[in-house]
Amino acid sequence: MTSIARFLGRFDDGGGGTSIRQAFQGLQPYLLLLPALSIIGLLFGGGLVLALLQSLGLFTLLGTGEISLEAYQAAFSNSEFWRSLLQSFYIAIVATSLSTVLSIALALLLRSADRWATLACQITLPIPHLVGVVGILTLLAPSGLVARVCLALGWIQSDQDFPLLVNDGASLGVLIHFLWKEIPFITLILLAVLRGLNPAYEQQARALGASPWQCFWNVTLPLLKPGILSASLIVFGFIFSSFEVPFLLGAIQSRTLPVYVYRAFTDTDLARRPEAIALGLILSAISIAIISVYLWLTTSARSQIMPQSRIQ
Amino acid sequence: MGYLVLQNLTKRFRTTLAVQDLWLDVQPGQILSLLGPSGCGKSTTLQMIAGILQPDTGSMELDGTRLNPIPPEKRDIALVLQRGLLFPHLSVGENVAFGLKMRGINRVDRETQAQEVLRQVQLEGFGDRKPSELSGGQAQRVALARSLIIQPKLLLLDEPLSALDANLREEMQDLILRLHAQTGVTMLVVTHDQAEAVVLSDRIALMFAGRLRQIATPEALYQTPCDEDTARFMGGVNFFPAQAQGHRWVLATGESVMSDRPQTGSIQVTIRPEQVRVSDHPTSTENTFAAKIMSQRFTGTQRRLTLSLSSELVLQAWVNPNRDWAIAQEVWVQLPASALWSFPCGHPADLPLGVSG
Amino acid sequence: MANDERPIADYAPIPHPVSLSPRLEVGAFQPLSYLMPLSEPSFREFMPPNLRHSFIALVMLVLLLPFLPLLIWSFAQGWFSPQLVPQTWTLEHWQQLLMGSSRVLEGVMQSLAIALRTTALSLLVGLPAGRALGLMDFPGKPLLKLLLLTPIIVSPLATLMGIQFVLIRLGLSGTLAGVVLVHLMPTIPYMSLVLASVFSNFDVGYEIQARSLGASPLKVFSQITLPLIAPGIAVGSLFAFLISWNEFLLTFFVGAGRVFTLPMVLFTLLQGGNNGLIAAVAITSVVPGLIFLLVTSKALQNEATLGGLGGV
Numbered sequence: 001m002t003s004i005a006r007f008l009g010r011f012d013d014g015g016g017g018t019s020i021r022q023a024f025q026g027l028q029p030y031l032l033l034l035p036a037l038s039i040i041g042l043l044f045g046g047g048l049v050l051a052l053l054q055s056l057g058l059f060t061l062l063g064t065g066e067i068s069l070e071a072y073q074a075a076f077s078n079s080e081f082w083r084s085l086l087q088s089f090y091i092a093i094v095a096t097s098l099s100t101v102l103s104i105a106l107a108l109l110l111r112s113a114d115r116w117a118t119l120a121c122q123i124t125l126p127i128p129h130l131v132g133v134v135g136i137l138t139l140l141a142p143s144g145l146v147a148r149v150c151l152a153l154g155w156i157q158s159d160q161d162f163p164l165l166v167n168d169g170a171s172l173g174v175l176i177h178f179l180w181k182e183i184p185f186i187t188l189i190l191l192a193v194l195r196g197l198n199p200a201y202e203q204q205a206r207a208l209g210a211s212p213w214q215c216f217w218n219v220t221l222p223l224l225k226p227g228i229l230s231a232s233l234i235v236f237g238f239i240f241s242s243f244e245v246p247f248l249l250g251a252i253q254s255r256t257l258p259v260y261v262y263r264a265f266t267d268t269d270l271a272r273r274p275e276a277i278a279l280g281l282i283l284s285a286i287s288i289a290i291i292s293v294y295l296w297l298t299t300s301a302r303s304q305i306m307p308q309s310r311i312q
Numbered sequence: 313m314g315y316l317v318l319q320n321l322t323k324r325f326r327t328t329l330a331v332q333d334l335w336l337d338v339q340p341g342q343i344l345s346l347l348g349p350s351g352c353g354k355s356t357t358l359q360m361i362a363g364i365l366q367p368d369t370g371s372m373e374l375d376g377t378r379l380n381p382i383p384p385e386k387r388d389i390a391l392v393l394q395r396g397l398l399f400p401h402l403s404v405g406e407n408v409a410f411g412l413k414m415r416g417i418n419r420v421d422r423e424t425q426a427q428e429v430l431r432q433v434q435l436e437g438f439g440d441r442k443p444s445e446l447s448g449g450q451a452q453r454v455a456l457a458r459s460l461i462i463q464p465k466l467l468l469l470d471e472p473l474s475a476l477d478a479n480l481r482e483e484m485q486d487l488i489l490r491l492h493a494q495t496g497v498t499m500l501v502v503t504h505d506q507a508e509a510v511v512l513s514d515r516i517a518l519m520f521a522g523r524l525r526q527i528a529t530p531e532a533l534y535q536t537p538c539d540e541d542t543a544r545f546m547g548g549v550n551f552f553p554a555q556a557q558g559h560r561w562v563l564a565t566g567e568s569v570m571s572d573r574p575q576t577g578s579i580q581v582t583i584r585p586e587q588v589r590v591s592d593h594p595t596s597t598e599n600t601f602a603a604k605i606m607s608q609r610f611t612g613t614q615r616r617l618t619l620s621l622s623s624e625l626v627l628q629a630w631v632n633p634n635r636d637w638a639i640a641q642e643v644w645v646q647l648p649a650s651a652l653w654s655f656p657c658g659h660p661a662d663l664p665l666g667v668s669g
Numbered sequence: 670m671a672n673d674e675r676p677i678a679d680y681a682p683i684p685h686p687v688s689l690s691p692r693l694e695v696g697a698f699q700p701l702s703y704l705m706p707l708s709e710p711s712f713r714e715f716m717p718p719n720l721r722h723s724f725i726a727l728v729m730l731v732l733l734l735p736f737l738p739l740l741i742w743s744f745a746q747g748w749f750s751p752q753l754v755p756q757t758w759t760l761e762h763w764q765q766l767l768m769g770s771s772r773v774l775e776g777v778m779q780s781l782a783i784a785l786r787t788t789a790l791s792l793l794v795g796l797p798a799g800r801a802l803g804l805m806d807f808p809g810k811p812l813l814k815l816l817l818l819t820p821i822i823v824s825p826l827a828t829l830m831g832i833q834f835v836l837i838r839l840g841l842s843g844t845l846a847g848v849v850l851v852h853l854m855p856t857i858p859y860m861s862l863v864l865a866s867v868f869s870n871f872d873v874g875y876e877i878q879a880r881s882l883g884a885s886p887l888k889v890f891s892q893i894t895l896p897l898i899a900p901g902i903a904v905g906s907l908f909a910f911l912i913s914w915n916e917f918l919l920t921f922f923v924g925a926g927r928v929f930t931l932p933m934v935l936f937t938l939l940q941g942g943n944n945g946l947i948a949a950v951a952i953t954s955v956v957p958g959l960i961f962l963l964v965t966s967k968a969l970q971n972e973a974t975l976g977g978l979g980g981v
Binding site: 026028029030031032033035036037039040041043044046047048049050051052054059106109110113115117119120121122123124125126127128129130131132134135136138139143144145148149152180184233234237238240241243244248258261262265276277280281283284287288291295 | 721724725728729731732733734735736737738739741742749752753793794795797798800801802805807810813815816817819820821822823824825826827828829830831832834835850851853854857858861911914915917918932935936939944947948951952954955958959961962963966
């Protein structure tokens with residue numbers, strides 16, 4: 001209603017400029033989106049395009065200036081690339097699924113809780129990942145607090161006996177960090193969706209004879225599905241692309257893809273630069289592919305549930 | 313020339329023609345209802361008058377001033393939406409004084425005037441409350457107060473009573489009529505409820521599918537509707553095909569009635585159920601027929617009888633509620649000549665616009 | 670609700686059922702609640718209140734756990750395994766923090782400067798975007814929404830590598846402006862999402878009423894729209910601020926060592942071994958975020974604000 005033209009106080013007659021006005025009104029949403037989209041498009045999209053060009057051999061410092069796929073060939077032929085890809089998937093899938101399931105439980109737990117309890121469970125939200133990493137290191141490292149407590153309790157003999165949780169092969173430290181950070185995030189979103197649900201649906205289910213579990217499984221969960229899907233999508237994308245956490249908490253021998261890309265980019269051998277950029281693009285392409293598949297699989301679920309589930 | 317004049321108003325939304333060639337003429341101080349089923353374009357018309365939507369063609373004039381180029385906030389027209397929509401972040405008093413604030417009236421004067429208007433709608437002392445603390449009826453009253461305080465030239469009410477409980481509706485009707493008597497403001501009410509329109513309005517403009525069908529006093533719409541759609545919308549139920557030979561109309565089922573209004577050719581005869589007279593013995597020789605009671609229903613204010621004549625013609629009569637009737641009871645019905653009304657048979661769209669009253 | 674012939678204005682808005690103050694209607698949906706006091710599946714039925722509360726307390730404890738060693742470290746003069754508590758306590762780490770040589774104060778100031786600018790800019794750009802996404806329906810909407818969200822789902826590594834030389838060319842590399850610019854990439858999507866969510870629960874009827882009562886479009890925006898979407902603005906700003914405050918990778922790439930934010934300070938310190946100072950700095954990084962979170966906590970509780978995040 002408050003179109004930009006009206007903000008500026010411009011008004012025209014119902015007579016002459018009708019088609020222009022109608023066209024303008026039709027354009028309104030696009031104009032409103034323009035600033036945001038153009039910044040994102042220019043920065044992000046532009047960056048990707050430039051990266052693509054560089055990976056193909058143009059604009060580079062040492063390149064010949066001709067288009068070539070050398071960088072990509074080098075990237076794909078390196079076995080470490082595949083290993084790191086696998087590692088990224090492993091971490092992202094495990095961390096996302098675990099945190100999603102636990103978040104659902106936590107959201108249900110907090111559904112009827114008061115403001116302070118809810119707030120307390122979201123305490124990790126504003127914490128930078130770096131700080132989280134430091135905290136986990138000091139907590140779970142072999143010389144960390146938990147190990148010392150175990151030592152004091154006599155559960156282990158020396159700090160060598162404490163299971164390796166950080167910088168370990170299974171990336172447990174990384175997983176723990178992501179659980180610690182992302183569960184409150186997903187819970188926040190799910191709680192909001194949960195509290196916005198029309199209670200009449202669940203009341204109706206109970207009135208028709210559903211037990212609390214059946215009601216949850218058959219009514220609440222499906223209604224939550226769109227929220228679960230979006231939240232986990234955001235989290236998956238984030239974990240897959242995360243750099244600082246695996247860099248600091250992961251083991252040297254099991255790098256994730258972003259860490260591998262970073263290493264390639266900061267390699268002193270500048271000739272590796274296009275390969276690094278190619279790797280970065282491959283990383284982005286994989287993320288985009290995953291999102292597309294995710295969305296394609298979930299579109300139907302979303303369109304069914306969303307319009308009616310809110311409080312009327 | 314009227315106070316509010318609409319001419320040739322048309323509005324199209326993408327593929328649908330919401331309002332077609334509408335014209336309207338409201339006298340100062342009148343209450344006019346825009347009546348019609350959902351989707352007939354009445355709310356769209358209201359929004360065009362208020363300035364929220366721009367018509368594709370046509371002009372609107374208020375008190376001689378052409379409205380089209382004027383933005384909504386300068387039109388001196390107050391719109392009260394169906395949902396009341398009191399600003400939740402402002403108190404009741406601030407809500408009421410909002411229009412004055414926009415006009416730059418200072419705080420002291422605003423508050424005094426707001427209190428005065430709240431008194432008029434019987435919500436004295438409510439100024440400090442929050443909208444969330446009010447009931448539906450109270451909120452609606454505040455919404456009215458909020459619009460009247462700016463003394464608009466025209467007050468537009470979009471379905472003011474449909475969100476209220478039945479008993480509140482009566483109160484609100486009284487309030488609207490009382491406020492109208494006090495202020496004399498010209499009002500345009502949009503509603504889909506014909507009973508509501510009939511109670512509130514001086515004149516009713518009936519719309520179907522974006523076009524104006526008939527504009528008349530409530531009485532005229534009941535007694536002399538321009539076509540069958542209109543009659544049905546106003547609650548009419550008795551419709552019989554017949555052949556007219558002057559004052560004598562022969563129904564398809566065989567009965568012959570005498571009417572006040574001569575017609576010729578094929579017609580559709582109608583009589584309002586309230587006008588049908590039912591008695592144990594025939595009370596007159598004119599238009600009187602033997603009938604049997606098929607069913608009766610008590611509605612509190614009436615007794616609704618379904619009667620069947622010997623020719624199997626079925627008639628509905630709404631009579632005095634005090635008397636009980638038995639099923640299959642044999643009675644006599646009389647159809648007063650003055651109450652018989654007819655339409656030419658044919659497609660309603662072929663009929664000229666009936667304008668009366 | 671009748672009136673299905675309308676859109677209220679000349680674009681086609683999404684029919685929205687809820688205004689921000691639906692109290693008047695709330696009584697309507699509890700018809701069966703007298704039959705079943707516990708109608709919504711939550712752990713209220715599975716667990717007695719005490720168990721539930723202890724569970725929540727447990728969750729809170731686990732979330733807060735990594736802070737414990739950090740806190741202790743920041744006051745410790747050397748705290749070696751297997752000691753459970755440091756032998757000597759000291760304030761020297763905190764004192765060092767305040768000294769210029771540790772560059773911590775510089776980091777705080779830089780981070781603050783960047784975060785505030787980023788928040789303001791993303792708000793400016795996100796408001797119209799959120800309005801379009803939340804209130805209007807138009808062809809291409811899902812695609813545009815997805816485009817808007819790509820920066821938070823896809824890794825920015827490739828993009829950064831791509832635009833690095835452009836930024837150098839434009840003289841933005843290593844400047845505050847350059848860092849703010851790239852910080853806009855992750856903040857605009859979140860800001861737009863939150864604002865879209867708030868707008869989708871906003872009843873345009875309020876604006877119409879205000880116009881009808883004599884308010885110009887500008888007055889409508891400042892007196893009616895803004896107060897009613899204030900919770901959304903608060904939450905969106907919270908997210909934007911936090912993202913910018915905690916951002917490491919983007920600043921690392923574009924700052925070229927000259928823009929020294931708090932995460933950079935932390936990262937540099939992590940290469941060394943002064944655990945006490947690291948802990949002190951880590952704790953400092955967290956404080957502004959926590960304050961901001963507390964201040965906006967009320968707004969976070971409003972399900973209207975966040976429910977839409979579940980509708981990506």
